[in-house]
Structure formats: structure tokens, C-alpha cells
Amino acid sequence: MDCACVGAQPRWIFLMLVLALLQAGCHGNQGTPTVRTIRVMSDDTVTLPASxxxxxxxxAVTWNKLEGPESESTRVGVYMYSPRANGSLSMSLGPLKGRAILHPNGSLVLTISNVIHSQITNGSLSMSLGPLKGRAILHPNGxxxxxxxSVKDEGQYVMTTLVDGLGQEETYVYLEVIVPPTxxxxxxxxxxxxxxxxxxLNCTVSKKKAMVKKVMWLKDGRSVPSHIKRRELEDTSHYR
Incomplete structure (x- = not known):
């Protein structure tokens, strides 16, 4: 992998961060941070709050998903943004060398083995990574x-903000995906x-992640008292 970086030290740090994300992130236990839980139905759209x-x-602002046990979790990059990625950053990446095109207006769009989708516009770099490629949008507040x-998106996410001279700050969000019951x-x-x-009358509810709190029978649209187990009917009422 060949790379070149022009500019001040922050550009060099940013480049190293990009390369780290391209190599699937870092490892390590982050202790017991405060985690906010967000629930969403599968196939819907959800926003992980941060600022x-x-x-x-x-x-740079990065979003990673934590995979594996907490004591030895692996961070998998899912989104990266840099508001200061203007012309000071230049790099070529092995198999992409000679395949990327920089347009006259400064815009650059590249795809790396269906893993990374990135765009450089007006001096800022924004890219969705890995499992969220093409499905994630970063808002101005982070x-x-x-x-x-999908169910595979469930898990703990962390937003890391890298600030020049101040280090980094992190925000943790746990995404819980609810599956409609069958x-x-x-x-x-x-x-x-x-x-x-x-x-x-037998009823079966499947899919353990459906979070079903109550199952009941309805007769003509009205609830049947739970204590009634036997009943003689003289009409053509419908149960559902």
C-alpha cells in the first residue's frame, strides 16, 4: 500500500486513521461507558443520536460497531467523516492505484471492493464503510x-470525535432491532x-426477537376474558 501526505501534522494523523479503518479498526475494552439504547423495527430507518x-x-468523526465479547471487542468501521480533508490529503491504495479519478471540481468518488464508499466534496471527506456501505448518512451534529x-445491524456503536490538540471523545449507542412476530x-x-x-384453538407466535408482551384471542373484534376456557356458541361468530 502506497500513500503520500502533504500538509500539517493533523493531516498525517487523519491519514493514519483512514488506513486503520481500511484494515477493520482496532481492538480493546472500553470499560463501562454510558450507553443509550435505541429500538427500531427491522426494515425501518433509525438514527443513532450523538453530538x-x-x-x-x-x-475526524468516526462511527464503529463493536463486535465480539466486551473484554476483547473489535471495532469495525461503519462511517468516517473529516471536515478538513481538503487538498492536503493524497493517497493511493494498492489495488486501487491507477483506478481512481479526481474530477476538475475536486470531487472524488471511489469504491473499494464493495467495502468502502467515499466522497470528497468541498474539502470534506465522508464515507460509509463495511456493513453500512450505501445505507448510512451522517448528520452535521454527528x-x-x-x-x-436488518437484524445483523443490532449491536453497540461508538462515535469517536478526534480533536486536534485535545484528543478524542466517544459516545456509545446500542441498537436493538425488533422483528415483527409471525x-x-x-x-x-x-x-x-x-x-x-x-x-x-391453537396459536403459535414465532421469532424470539419480536418482543411480544401479550397474546390474546379476539371474538368479533373484542377481547375474550382470559378465564374463559370453554364456551358454547349458538351463532357464527368469528375468532381471530
Whole structure:
């Protein structure tokens, strides 16, 4: 991998951070930080809340997903932004060497093995990485919006703000993905039974991540009291 960097030391730090993210991030236990939990239904859009002081000399803002046990978790880069990535940064990356094109207006769009999608516009660099490639949007305050959420997106995320001369600050968010339940009634519909006979209505709710708090039967749109286990019917009422 060949790289070249022109400019002040912050540009060099930024370049090293980019390379680290390209190599799938870092390892380590981050202790017991305050974590905010956000819930979302699968296939929906969710925003991971965060913020940082835009008045500070921010070098880069990164979002990572923590994979593995807490004691030895691995950080997988999912988004990176640098407001100071103007012409002072230049790099070529092995297999991409000779394949990237810089347009006259300064815009650069590149894709690296379906892992990274980046864009450099008006002096800032913004890229979605790995599992969130093409599905994540970073807001000016640092919050991250994820589209088409799937169960695989569930987990703990951390936003790291790298500030020139001040070090870094981190915000932790846990994303919990809820899956709609699947309800199965093990009977033919409509169910026909002889008069003066007993019938058992069975219902199965699958998908353990559906977070189902209550299951009940409805008769003609109204709840059936839970203590009623046997009942004789003289009409054609419907249960669902």
C-alpha cells in the first residue's frame, strides 16, 4: 500500500486513521461507558443520536460497531467523516492505484471492493464503510441515520470525535432491532365443527426477537376474558 501526505501534522494523523479503518479498526475494552439504547423495527430507518462541538478543530468523526465479547471487542468501521480533508490529503491504495479519478471540481468518488464508499466534496471527506456501505448518512451534529435496518445491524456503536490538540471523545449507542412476530393458527379457516362438541384453538407466535408482551384471542373484534376456557356458541361468530 502506497500513500503520500502533504500538509500539517493533523493531516498525517487523519491519514493514519483512514488506513486503520481500511484494515477493520482496532481492538480493546472500553470499560463501562454510558450507553443509550435505541429500538427500531427491522426494515425501518433509525438514527443513532450523538453530538459534538463543531467549533472545535475536529480532525475526524468516526462511527464503529463493536463486535465480539466486551473484554476483547473489535471495532469495525461503519462511517468516517473529516471536515478538513481538503487538498492536503493524497493517497493511493494498492489495488486501487491507477483506478481512481479526481474530477476538475475536486470531487472524488471511489469504491473499494464493495467495502468502502467515499466522497470528497468541498474539502470534506465522508464515507460509509463495511456493513453500512450505501445505507448510512451522517448528520452535521454527528448523528448517524441507518436505512433498511436488518437484524445483523443490532449491536453497540461508538462515535469517536478526534480533536486536534485535545484528543478524542466517544459516545456509545446500542441498537436493538425488533422483528415483527409471525402468528400461526394451526387450524383450517374457516373451521367447521359439529354442534355440542368441544374445539381447541391453537396459536403459535414465532421469532424470539419480536418482543411480544401479550397474546390474546379476539371474538368479533373484542377481547375474550382470559378465564374463559370453554364456551358454547349458538351463532357464527368469528375468532381471530
Amino acid at each position: 459534538y462541538d463543531v467549533s472545535l478543530p475536529v480532525i 448523528s448517524l441515520t441507518i436505512n433498511d435496518v 402468528v400461526t393458527v394451526g387450524l383450517q379457516i374457516p373451521l367447521k365443527v359439529p354442534v355440542n362438541t368441544s374445539v381447541t
